Amino acid sequence: MTHDHDLVLRPTAAQTAAALAPPPGRTGGDLVVETLRSLGANTVFGLPGQHALALFDAVGRSDLRLVGLRTENNAGFAADAYGRITGEAVPLLLSTGPGALMALPALAEAAAASAPVLAISSQVPVAGLGGGRRGHLHELRDQSASFRDVVKSVHEARTPSQIPSVIAEAWESALTAPHGPVFVEIPEDVLRAETLVPEVTGVDATPHELAPRPELTALAAHWLSRASRPVIIAGGGVVRSDASGKLKQLAERLNAPVVTTFGGKGAFPWTHPLSLQSWLEDRRMTDFLEDADVLLVVGSGLGELSSNYHTFFPEGRVVQIDADLGKLEANHAGLGIHADARLALQAVLETVDEREDPTAPERVRLVLADIAARLDAQEVALERSLLTAVRAALPARSPSFWDMTILSYWAWSAFDAKHPNTMHSAQGAGGLGYAFPAALGACVAEPGTPVLAVSGDGGAMYSIADLATARQHDLDVTWLIVDDGGYGILREYGCATGTDLARPDFVALAASFGVPAATTTPESLREDLAKSLAAPGPSVLVLPATLKMFAPTHL
Numbered sequence: 379m380t381h382d383h384d385l386v387l388r389p390t391a392a393q394t395a396a397a398l399a400p401p402p403g404r405t406g407g408d409l410v411v412e413t414l415r416s417l418g419a420n421t422v423f424g425l426p427g428q429h430a431l432a433l434f435d436a437v438g439r440s441d442l443r444l445v446g447l448r449t450e451n452n453a454g455f456a457a458d459a460y461g462r463i464t465g466e467a468v469p470l471l472l473s474t475g476p477g478a479l480m481a482l483p484a485l486a487e488a489a490a491a492s493a494p495v496l497a498i499s500s501q502v503p504v505a506g507l508g509g510g511r512r513g514h515l516h517e518l519r520d521q522s523a524s525f526r527d528v529v530k531s532v533h534e535a536r537t538p539s540q541i542p543s544v545i546a547e548a549w550e551s552a553l554t555a556p557h558g559p560v561f562v563e564i565p566e567d568v569l570r571a572e573t574l575v576p577e578v579t580g581v582d583a584t585p586h587e588l589a590p591r592p593e594l595t596a597l598a599a600h601w602l603s604r605a606s607r608p609v610i611i612a613g614g615g616v617v618r619s620d621a622s623g624k625l626k627q628l629a630e631r632l633n634a635p636v637v638t639t640f641g642g643k644g645a646f647p648w649t650h651p652l653s654l655q656s657w658l659e660d661r662r663m664t665d666f667l668e669d670a671d672v673l674l675v676v677g678s679g680l681g682e683l684s685s686n687y688h689t690f691f692p693e694g695r696v697v698q699i700d701a702d703l704g705k706l707e708a709n710h711a712g713l714g715i716h717a718d719a720r721l722a723l724q725a726v727l728e729t730v731d732e733r734e735d736p737t738a739p740e741r742v743r744l745v746l747a748d749i750a751a752r753l754d755a756q757e758v759a760l761e762r763s764l765l766t767a768v769r770a771a772l773p774a775r776s777p778s779f780w781d782m783t784i785l786s787y788w789a790w791s792a793f794d795a796k797h798p799n800t801m802h803s804a805q806g807a808g809g810l811g812y813a814f815p816a817a818l819g820a821c822v823a824e825p826g827t828p829v830l831a832v833s834g835d836g837g838a839m840y841s842i843a844d845l846a847t848a849r850q851h852d853l854d855v856t857w858l859i860v861d862d863g864g865y866g867i868l869r870e871y872g873c874a875t876g877t878d879l880a881r882p883d884f885v886a887l888a889a890s891f892g893v894p895a896a897t898t899t900p901e902s903l904r905e906d907l908a909k910s911l912a913a914p915g916p917s918v919l920v921l922p923a924t925l926k927m928f929a930p931t932h933l
Contacts, residue, residue, distance in 0.1 A: 407436035427473020454484025456819030475516025490806025530558030590717035614641030615677015644795035679705035783834030811840025
């Protein structure tokens with residue numbers, strides 16, 4: 379007896395091969411793009427160069443969105459911000475030699491801030507690798523070596539078939555805690571070569587979870603439950619791991635005051651009765667933290683800025699939770715817990731006892747009052763009023779990006795970020811020119827949300843070209859430029875050499891790009907800024923003002 383299913387004609391081997399054959403004209407560049415799409419990427423940053431043309435041509439054939447900035451460093455800053463805002467790995471496409479090297483400062487900032495940037499660079503043809511001097515354009519003896527000490531990991535593809543696995547490996551590295559930038563290098567001829575590799579449709583690059591060891595979190599919970607004066611320092615790791623809710627729950631269960639580092643802004647509610655805010659550059663705060671009998675440090679390495687310039691020496695027990703193994707006990711001995719902040723805080727919450735302490739809010743109030751009194755005794759009303767104006771004008775959930783300028787140094791300590799992951803600065807690596815291109819990346823990540831960038835006139839000059847990018851993509855960014863005619867923060871440090879700068883008429887310059895611009899004053903800043911933020915598209919506000927820092931307490 380014959381059944382219907384016995385009559386089904388199976389394809390021949392030749393027919394199967396024909397069905398699987400890649401479309402003609404596909405190159406190594408297409409393999410890169412297909413892998414990125416398979417991993418979930420929908421946006422890439424960068425700008426083309428001669429060796430990377432096959433990669434950019436492949437992007438043009440795809441549905442990836444290319445956001446091209448005017449310099450590689452600014453493209454890196456934009457990718458950094460996109461990664462911080464979304465928590466996703468974001469591709470940064472670079473060309474060989476000068477183009478790739480131009481991105482190094484941005485990748486250094488991404489490394490310091492644990493931003494998951496996937497830098498993909500072309501390289502000279504395969505025959506030119508190995509240290510020989512064949513005279514290729516953009517030739518370097520060892521291009522990857524220039525990145526190895528900056529990024530989290532380096533990955534190299536030398537044939538088309540290696541591309542999907544290499545990119546997947548890099549993607550996984552970028553998104554495994556601690557997040558960070560990675561560097562992928564692919565020779566020009568590999569990107570250009572036609573490939574027989576079938577279309578990339580399924581790639582596994584699941585990041586590893588970094589769970590804490592239970593005996594460590596149990597001991598930490600035991601110490602915290604029985605502490606007399608527990609205090610928590612919350613760093614950027616709390617924000618990156620989306621652990622703010624668990625942090626608040628633990629602080630309230632322990633009645634433990636919380637101070638956030640400059641990288642951890644927004645990790646704890648600013649006006650909470652247990653909030654010490656972010657006044658780490660004050661000796662009164664340093665004394666308060668040193669007095670803790672158990673200090674829980676979450677997602678911070680207690681580096682220079684978080685330790686009041688290394689004048690902080692804890693007297694009690696220290697429990698340090700960090701995903702970066704190298705940061706554990708790097709500055710202070712203690713119980714180091716190598717783990718993602720969210721997973722570690724959850725584990726501590728499972729075993730910690732509730733702790734009553736009606737005195738904690740009053741102790742917090744007194745130290746903040748002491749700090750306010752110190753500021754009241756200084757002539758810094760202008761600086762404080764400017765931060766108040768910015769906070770009032772900026773919508774609570776709008777991201778803000780701050781360059782290395784005096785108003786930013788104030789904001790680290792005194793600005794209420796309102797929500798986690800809404801205030802970002804270049805304080806990780808400390809390079810100039812971060813704010814505006816980073817704000818553009820945030821605009822791409824959160825379309826329709828107004829974004830603020832704050833720069834000094836010196837830092838602004840690093841980014842002027844990308845007014846064209848803001849206009850080209852019609853991004854909802856407002857750029858506040860505080861114009862004091864030079865590098866004001868360096869003058870504050872006592873340097874008079876090379877700190878006075880000739881600069882353009884920023885209002886006229888912005889207008890030449892088709893970007894609305896105006897001059898504002900301290901008195902009108904709140905109203906002008908609110909109006910600019912509410913208007914669609916890019917805008918520039920210039921504030922002529924000479925600001926000064928609050929008096930240091932660490933000297």
